[in-house]
Amino acid sequence: MSEEWVENARMIVESARAIVPADGSLERVRKVRFEGPGYDRAVMQEAGELGLFLMRVEEEAGGLGLGMRETCELARVLGRGLLPEPVLAAIMAGAMLQGSMPEEAMTGAQVITWAWQDALGSLGWKGGADGGRIKGTKQAVQGAAGADLFAVLTDQGVALLPRDAVTLQTAESLDGGQLCTISFDSEAEILPCPTAQSVLEDATLAHSAYLLGLSERALEITLEYLRVRKQFDRPIGSFQSLQHRATEMKVSLELSRAAIFATARRFDTGADALTRARGAARVKLRAAELAMHVSREAIQMHGAMGITDEADIGLFVRKAMSEANLFGSPRLLRARLAELLDEGDAA
Amino acid sequence: MTDLPDFNAMTDADFRALARDFVETNYPDIPRYTLGRLHWDEVKPWYLVLSEHGWICPTWPREHGGMGLTAGKHLILIEEFERYGAARVNDIGPVMLGPLLLKYGTEAQKAEFLPKILSGEHVWAQGYSEPGAGSDLAAVRCEAVLEGGDWVINGQKTWCTLGMDANWIFILARTDKTVKKQAGISFLLVPMDAPGVTTRNIENLEREAEFCEVFFDDVRVPADHIVGGVNEGWTAAKALLGHERVFIGAPRLSAAAMTRLKRIALRAGVWHDPVFRDRYVALQCDVADLGDLFETYVDKLRGGQTIGADVAMLKIFQSELYQRISELMMEVAGEEAGLAQAPEGDRQLHAAATWLSARPTTIFGGSTEIMRNMLAKAILELPS
Ligand SMILES: Cc1cc2nc3c(=O)[nH]c(=O)nc-3n(C[C@H](O)[C@H](O)[C@H](O)COP(=O)(O)OP(=O)(O)OC[C@H]3O[C@@H](n4cnc5c(N)ncnc54)[C@H](O)[C@@H]3O)c2cc1C
Numbered sequence: 001m002s003e004e005w006v007e008n009a010r011m012i013v014e015s016a017r018a019i020v021p022a023d024g025s026l027e028r029v030r031k032v033r034f035e036g037p038g039y040d041r042a043v044m045q046e047a048g049e050l051g052l053f054l055m056r057v058e059e060e061a062g063g064l065g066l067g068m069r070e071t072c073e074l075a076r077v078l079g080r081g082l083l084p085e086p087v088l089a090a091i092m093a094g095a096m097l098q099g100s101m102p103e104e105a106m107t108g109a110q111v112i113t114w115a116w117q118d119a120l121g122s123l124g125w126k127g128g129a130d131g132g133r134i135k136g137t138k139q140a141v142q143g144a145a146g147a148d149l150f151a152v153l154t155d156q157g158v159a160l161l162p163r164d165a166v167t168l169q170t171a172e173s174l175d176g177g178q179l180c181t182i183s184f185d186s187e188a189e190i191l192p193c194p195t196a197q198s199v200l201e202d203a204t205l206a207h208s209a210y211l212l213g214l215s216e217r218a219l220e221i222t223l224e225y226l227r228v229r230k231q232f233d234r235p236i237g238s239f240q241s242l243q244h245r246a247t248e249m250k251v252s253l254e255l256s257r258a259a260i261f262a263t264a265r266r267f268d269t270g271a272d273a274l275t276r277a278r279g280a281a282r283v284k285l286r287a288a289e290l291a292m293h294v295s296r297e298a299i300q301m302h303g304a305m306g307i308t309d310e311a312d313i314g315l316f317v318r319k320a321m322s323e324a325n326l327f328g329s330p331r332l333l334r335a336r337l338a339e340l341l342d343e344g345d346a347a
Numbered sequence: 348m349t350d351l352p353d354f355n356a357m358t359d360a361d362f363r364a365l366a367r368d369f370v371e372t373n374y375p376d377i378p379r380y381t382l383g384r385l386h387w388d389e390v391k392p393w394y395l396v397l398s399e400h401g402w403i404c405p406t407w408p409r410e411h412g413g414m415g416l417t418a419g420k421h422l423i424l425i426e427e428f429e430r431y432g433a434a435r436v437n438d439i440g441p442v443m444l445g446p447l448l449l450k451y452g453t454e455a456q457k458a459e460f461l462p463k464i465l466s467g468e469h470v471w472a473q474g475y476s477e478p479g480a481g482s483d484l485a486a487v488r489c490e491a492v493l494e495g496g497d498w499v500i501n502g503q504k505t506w507c508t509l510g511m512d513a514n515w516i517f518i519l520a521r522t523d524k525t526v527k528k529q530a531g532i533s534f535l536l537v538p539m540d541a542p543g544v545t546t547r548n549i550e551n552l553e554r555e556a557e558f559c560e561v562f563f564d565d566v567r568v569p570a571d572h573i574v575g576g577v578n579e580g581w582t583a584a585k586a587l588l589g590h591e592r593v594f595i596g597a598p599r600l601s602a603a604a605m606t607r608l609k610r611i612a613l614r615a616g617v618w619h620d621p622v623f624r625d626r627y628v629a630l631q632c633d634v635a636d637l638g639d640l641f642e643t644y645v646d647k648l649r650g651g652q653t654i655g656a657d658v659a660m661l662k663i664f665q666s667e668l669y670q671r672i673s674e675l676m677m678e679v680a681g682e683e684a685g686l687a688q689a690p691e692g693d694r695q696l697h698a699a700a701t702w703l704s705a706r707p708t709t710i711f712g713g714s715t716e717i718m719r720n721m722l723a724k725a726i727l728e729l730p731s
Contacts, residue, residue, distance in 0.1 A: 121615055121681040140682045172687040174699055179686060231483040241716055292674070299552075299706050303481050303714065304506045307707050309550040317552070321677065321699055322685035331678045335622065 005268070008066055009073035015050045016074055019043050020081035024217065026312050029082045033176020037146030039084040041111055044146075048108015053090045053101070056202070061099035067268035068202055072209035072260055079213025082319050084177055086143025088210065089113040092203045093151040096158045096193050102149065110148035115141040115182055116200060123200075123328050123336065129156035135185040140326060144180035145170050152184065153196055159188035175315075175322040197273075201280040204327040205264060208287035211323065212256050215287075215294040218316040219249050222298045225305075225313075242301060249294050256290045259283050274344045278337065285333040291320035351401050351409065355417050362420055366427035373400065379432030382694065382704045384557055387437055387470055387512035394436045394467045403465055404441040411449065411457070412465045418648035422594065429599055437509050440464035440471040444517055447534075451575035451583045460536070472513035472539075474504035474561055475584065482717050484519070485528040485581065489563060491520035491535055497567040498535055500543075503560060506711075510559040511548050514539050518563075519580050526578070534580035536572040537563070552703050593645065593654055595712060596661020598638040604672040604705075605634060607695045608679070614696060615679050626675055633668050640664070656725045659718040666708035666715065673702040 021028075032040050047053065055071055057063020075088055093114040094101045105112035115138035118125050128136035134154055141150070145168065150161045165186040170178040193199075223246060226237030236242060263279040271279065295317040299306035302313055328336065354362055375392035378385065387394075397403040405421050407413020416424065445464055448457055463469040480486040489502025504518055516537050523531030537544065543566035548556040575583035608627065612618040641661060644654060677684045680698035689697035709715045723729045 120683065171690075173685045174687050175685070176687075179682065230479075231481060231486070233483075236482075239716070241719070292677070296670070296674075296706075300709060300714075303710055304476070304558075304707070307551050307710065309552060309554050314552050321702065325678070325681050325684050329678050329681045329684070331617070331623070332681065335620075 005067055005069045009070040012052070012055070012066070012070055012074050013077050016047075016052065016077055018050060019046050019085070019087075020077055020083055024081070026082060026315055029084060029315060032084055034172065035176075037143065038173070038175070038177030039086070039143065039146060041146050043083075043085045044087070044090065044111045045108035047085065047087050047090070048106060052087055053094045053106055053108065053112070055091050056095035056199075057098055057101060057106075061101075063094065063098070068205055068264040069261060069268055071202070071206050072264045075206040075209035076213035076216070079210035079215075080217040082175075082214060082217075082315055084175070086111070086113050086147070088203065088206050089142040091206070092199055093149075095199045095202065096151050096153070096196065097160065097191065100160070100191050102160070105149050111143065111146055112149040112151060113141060113143045113147040114151040114153065114199075114203075115144070116153040116196075117141075121329075121332065123332065125153050125155065125196075127155055128152070129154035129159065129188075129190045132187050132189070133185070134159045134161075134188045134190070137181060137183045139181050141180045141182050142326075143177075144168060144182055145178040150182060150184075152182075152188075153193070154190065156192075157190045158193040158196070159190050161186065161188060173322045174318040176318070177322065179322075198267075198276060200327075201276050202267065204280040204284045205260065205267065207323070207327050208256070208283045209260050209264075211287040211291040211320070212253070212260055214316055214319055214323075215249075215253055215256070215290045218294045218298050218313060218320075219246075219253060221313055221316070222246070222249075222294075222301050225302055229303075236301070245297055246301075249297055252286075252290045252293055256283075256286045259286055272344075274340065278340055281328065281333045281336045281340075284327055285330050285337070288324040288330050288333075291324050295320045351414065354414055354420055357420075359419070359423060363423050363427060366424050367431070369400070369402065370428050370431045370433050373397075374431060374433055377434060379434065380694065381432075381434055382700050383553060383555055384437075384509060385434045386509065390434050390436050391467065393434060397436065398465060398467050403436075403467075404445055407441075407445055407449065407461075411445075411461055413445075418593075419645065422597075422645060425594060425597075426599070429603075437470055437512060439473050439508070439513075440469060443473060444471050447583060447586075448574065450586065451534075451579075453571070455571070456536075456574065469515045470513045472507045472510040472516040472561070474507055474510075474516045474518035474537075476506045477503055478505055482714060485532065487519050487521055487532060489518060489520050490524075491522050491533060493522075493570060494567075496570050498570060498572065500535065500537065500563040500566040500568065503562050505560045506549070506558050507546075507561055508558050510539075510561055511546060511556060516544075516561060517574075519584055522580075523578050529581045531578055532580040532584075533577055534574045534583045535568060536574065537566060537568050541566050541568065543567075552706065553700070592712075593641075593648065593658055593661065596637075596644070596658065596665045597641055598634050598665065600708075601634045601637065601665060601668045601672055604669060604676075604701055605631060607701060608672055608676050610695050611676050611698055612679050614690075615681055617679055623679065630668070630672055630675065633664075633671075637661070637664055637668060656721060659713070659722055662712070663715050663718050663722075666705070669708060670702075670705045673698070673705040677702050 054063040055066045059065040090112050093112045104110040116125050117139045120139050128134050148163050152159045166182040166184045169181040173179045229236050260283050263283045298313050305311050373396045404413040405416045409415040491498040491500045518535050519532050522533040543564040545562045547560045549558050551557045617623045676698035683690050684698045
């Protein structure tokens, strides 16, 4: 008898098949990169119509009230398909706004994202809100280049800004998307958001699950290559040095998977603040290292084929490079864990 | 060039000063410190300047138009050019084909091809690899059949670096299918404009067309476009182990990357972070130790000794060290690690460019896996 979340996750993933093809085709992913915002707004609309953005909105507020395990399972599947759309960002916007999530954002008629990070290389946000105004800058805003609405986090709560209230600065990222900075200085209603910190931790976890999915698929593609590519009249996967290294990737992958879903369970069943903070950092640290580890090995094991843009494995590598350091690089996360080392630790 | 000074008679210091002055004076108005390779139309002015001064083929004997440099002097030249950030010219002719022709070519071939490499009239590509023959190079299938005084070539080559810029290509072709793989291969010279030659560019991970595929469809070349005898191609290609292969293990690439890493760390505000320093210092020791190991090989060359198969250790350590440095760069660069373009247009700060450019170094010129296999067998004498 499986737990309830497993069934929920299965249903969510089933419906997400509309936007992430089960056959693993990356044709669409290839087409939208380095074009416009780097993703397809129509796919965001589809995701909205599937109800995905309601996952983390409570049932009382008209949402689905699903947990982090379901969210991570969805994120993993999105990562397998390298989905470029900011679906997770829209889910997090919903988590912050709850009942105040505008109808057109829920349905995906308008693309919503969230903005939290004050400065690159750091993990927080400070002021910005003063009376009825918000003023400031947010970094690495996912999907911002094609967004209509921005849920902006301040220490007073969250403000919902329309596109024309923000100035957008973009820089092309390796995966063909955009790394965006937004600046704003406008009147806005600040809605209280007592769960802001936990939304960031949830987002970190979901992002880790995306990296897990990406790594999982990249490993599968590499294993397939090891089986079919022949040199010296043998599949290269028969060479023991490659077998051992493939095994190492599998070990990292399963460590990451276990850590993500165990942490998601802790989040779902009410973990204290310290457990949450540590969990999010640890899981993200592992996932980022996993994604880069698999990327390095995948290229190497593909030989010159791995150096080409036309081989699909490169799409995974570029995505890993673009996203591994979002929500904190491994260096930053280890520093964060070091800060937390003595906290709440009587022993 | 008849009026070249006797470089080898100069002291190292004098030669270094000369090389430095040469590059500073003569380097044309083209990019410096590029991570990737420049195409022929960009790098041609530099090639021609080197050619005019008789500096394009440093290792060739002087009677064939080279500088006749010893390995030690050649190293100095490379160091000074790299210090200045001079772009690497398309050097497949000067570095690979020239020495091979000098050793195995007929007098007629030397007279025909060497001057055209020197002048830049012929730009060469290397056509060894095929879709089915990478690490297992002896498995080449591209076929050449002697027919009415011509070699008729059918098949495909791939991963030809800067092949789109070349007007000639040398290939390893199968000329006997009935014998052991290595014994049925010949080395052929083929003009790229011969009827039946077509190419297709391949974009690399940085989305630049740096290599290409070359297809041969009933391509005819005269019978004398073979180097080293029929079915002797494998021997010729394998014997092409000039002292250049030592330089692939030089610590310069890594040392330069350490400077970039420092700048990235400064930008990220972690240069004084003890955790970062711990890792930086460990890498710095690796670079220094590699430098010392490299020097032992250079000393051998200076002393006129030949370099054995063990030199592969240098390539393994250097290429993997370069990769490890690039990995720390990526971590330290934080969110900016994911940028497609250099932050603030400064290539030095672009962690991803180093990371990507470091990848092929463990694949081409013998992958690290193949080198390790070879070392285990040839040097450690482990059983197979
Ligand atoms: C940037 C670049 C430029 C190049 N330029 C040229 C060029 O100008 N001309 C040219 O002819 N070629 C060129 N090459 C091709 C290069 O020589 C080949 O990539 C190389 O020989 C490896 O072959 P492969 O790519 O087919 O990989 P494969 O041989 O298919 O190897 C795939 C993986 O399997 C591993 N492997 C294979 N055999 C073994 C084994 N026995 N034990 C353990 N592991 C093994 C490899 O190490 C690698 O990790 C270039 C390659 C690159 C990347």
